[in-house]
Amino acid sequence: MGKFCKCNGRLLCMCLLPFMMTGHLLVYILVTIFVTISYTPPKTPVHFIAPGSSSSSAKMAPHPLNPFWNLRQIDTALWNHLQHGCDRLYNPLLRGNTSIATQLTKTRLVWCMSDCMPEVGLHTTSNKVKSMSDQMRAFVSSMHCREYPYIINQPGLCSSNETLDTPLLLMAIKSQSGNLENRQAIRETWGRSGHVSGEYNIRGGLVRTVFLLGKQEYKPNSKIHDLLEKESKTYGDILQWDFNDTFFNLTLKDVLFWRWFQQYCPKAVFVFKGDDDVFVRTDALVDYLNKQWEEHSLWQAYTNETDKGLDLFIGEVINNARPNRDPSTKYFIPESFYQGSYPSYAGGGGVVYSGSLALRLKEVSDKVSLFPIDDVYLGMCLSKLGVVPSHHPGFLTFDLPNTQRGNPCAYKSVLLVHRRNPREMIALWNHLRNLRMRCFR
Ligand SMILES: *[C@@H]1O[C@H](CO)[C@@H](O)[C@H](O)[C@H]1NC(C)=O
Ligand SMILES: *[C@@H]1O[C@H](CO)[C@@H](O)[C@H](O)[C@H]1NC(C)=O
Ligand SMILES: *[C@@H]1O[C@H](CO)[C@@H](O)[C@H](O)[C@H]1NC(C)=O
Ligand SMILES: *[C@@H]1O[C@H](CO)[C@@H](O)[C@H](O)[C@H]1NC(C)=O
Ligand SMILES: *[C@@H]1O[C@H](CO)[C@@H](O)[C@H](O)[C@H]1NC(C)=O
Numbered sequence: 001m002g003k004f005c006k007c008n009g010r011l012l013c014m015c016l017l018p019f020m021m022t023g024h025l026l027v028y029i030l031v032t033i034f035v036t037i038s039y040t041p042p043k044t045p046v047h048f049i050a051p052g053s054s055s056s057s058a059k060m061a062p063h064p065l066n067p068f069w070n071l072r073q074i075d076t077a078l079w080n081h082l083q084h085g086c087d088r089l090y091n092p093l094l095r096g097n098t099s100i101a102t103q104l105t106k107t108r109l110v111w112c113m114s115d116c117m118p119e120v121g122l123h124t125t126s127n128k129v130k131s132m133s134d135q136m137r138a139f140v141s142s143m144h145c146r147e148y149p150y151i152i153n154q155p156g157l158c159s160s161n162e163t164l165d166t167p168l169l170l171m172a173i174k175s176q177s178g179n180l181e182n183r184q185a186i187r188e189t190w191g192r193s194g195h196v197s198g199e200y201n202i203r204g205g206l207v208r209t210v211f212l213l214g215k216q217e218y219k220p221n222s223k224i225h226d227l228l229e230k231e232s233k234t235y236g237d238i239l240q241w242d243f244n245d246t247f248f249n250l251t252l253k254d255v256l257f258w259r260w261f262q263q264y265c266p267k268a269v270f271v272f273k274g275d276d277d278v279f280v281r282t283d284a285l286v287d288y289l290n291k292q293w294e295e296h297s298l299w300q301a302y303t304n305e306t307d308k309g310l311d312l313f314i315g316e317v318i319n320n321a322r323p324n325r326d327p328s329t330k331y332f333i334p335e336s337f338y339q340g341s342y343p344s345y346a347g348g349g350g351v352v353y354s355g356s357l358a359l360r361l362k363e364v365s366d367k368v369s370l371f372p373i374d375d376v377y378l379g380m381c382l383s384k385l386g387v388v389p390s391h392h393p394g395f396l397t398f399d400l401p402n403t404q405r406g407n408p409c410a411y412k413s414v415l416l417v418h419r420r421n422p423r424e425m426i427a428l429w430n431h432l433r434n435l436r437m438r439c440f441r
Pocket of ligand 4: 244
């Protein structure tokens with residue numbers, strides 16, 4: 001002790017030591033607080049976004065600012081009312097409460113559950129439904145039903161030889177029994193089944209074509225039915241279901257096609273869905289899809305997320321559309337049926353989506369009440385999945401300008417054009433083939 005007292009310097013040292021240590025502690029605490037405050041979380045990886053999106057920023061996908069259908073219950077519009085019941089039934093927060101689910105079942109609010117029993121059908125005698133147009137009434141009376149048996153099925157279209165028959169592109173074309181000429185022209189031109197070389201890339205890919213048909217009524221002595229059967233035997237590409245093939249029933253073709261796809265062709269990489277009066281530059285489309293698939297594979301390898309499917313959906317995207325309220329058009333949707341705007345959707349002339357998305361659309365469609373306009377229904381299902389359709393400028397569902405139609409070189413950047421009759425399809429096909437070297441360089 002004495003020694004310490006003698007040496008003032010050391011004493012000072014000893015006395016100051018606690019203060020110095022406290023000082024260090026204080027600095028440490030301050031620095032820690034500062035670091036904590038200025039901490040920014042690591043950047044979340046940007047999800048893969050299909051190119052060609054219409055958003056102004058290339059990095060982020062565009063997204064709707066508002067939910068397109070009102071989440072509050074709207075009792076004055078039938079579709080909104082039914083969808084509200086559906087949304088409640090599948091709400092994960094409510095699902096735990098079985099009493100609500102059973103309650104909904106009891107009150108017959110299970111429109112989304114594809115129950116075809118006639119007694120489940122809507123009361124079409126109610127004043128609201130009675131005042132609707134004939135086509136709307138026919139839709140409402142059967143909109144709870146989505147189970148229709150096959151009249152003609154093609155179970156082996158994709159799987160006759162597992163290793164060789166996985167199509168790169170499955171073309172599903174909505175047609176009608178009577179449109180024999182359209183189908184024949186498509187088979188001979190852009191919808192030819194088999195290996196298709198790319199426009200630039202020789203590799204190409206396997207293309208399979210299938211036509212989606214409902215049932216049409218003809219006079220008893222009509223030969224259409226026999227012709228169709230013969231056609232199906234010859235080409236093996238007709239899918240026909242037992243429902244009335246009307247405009248408002250076109251949605252059923254999508255829903256039933258997705259079921260068929262899941263069961264008989266789930267490995268197809270891409271799906272084209274379109275009408276039988278369009279023209280598609282299949283070789284250019286095959287090149288585009290091969291490129292998308294390569295980029296997706298690279299992304300998978302890079303992120304090591306091998307189980308993530310590709311969410312590709314392209315077409316001519318229509319944003320912020322509202323229901324047509326003009327009773328004289330075939331697209332007329334009364335306020336008593338639907339209120340709100342439409343989600344982003346792609347014009348129905350033709351769209352392309354990935355096979356993995358088709359499987360997800362099949363699942364989600366069970367939770368979306370049928371809507372009479374097929375393109376809009378597809379948009380609704382996409383919206384439910386959180387997938388935004390990407391606009392592709394090569395999809396011309398409103399055709400080229402009049403002056404350009406005859407000029408083959410105008411088709412250089414076109415993937416799909418609407419509308420072409422069978423004769424025009426064949427002429428255009430030959431035209432584009434012969435002139436390829438001249439313009440497509
Ligand atoms: C389930 O819903 C019923 C009816 O709304 C309610 O009375 C009940 O308290 C709920 N149960 C739970 C566990 O939330
Ligand atoms: C599939 O094709 C390969 C190659 O042509 C052939 O060896 C094989 O037997 C075929 N399989 C079936 C089930 O037809
Ligand atoms: C759709 O098809 C079903 C079954 O054939 C039929 O009952 C219904 O009336 C059709 N809907 C429309 C809108 O034509
Ligand atoms: C099918 O639809 C047409 C046109 O709307 C109608 O005339 C016909 O009665 C319907 N057939 C059936 C069986 O519903
Ligand atoms: C990628 O995933 C596989 C299988 O899950 C794992 O064995 C491998 O270590 C992963 N590689 C990287 C770079 O994360």
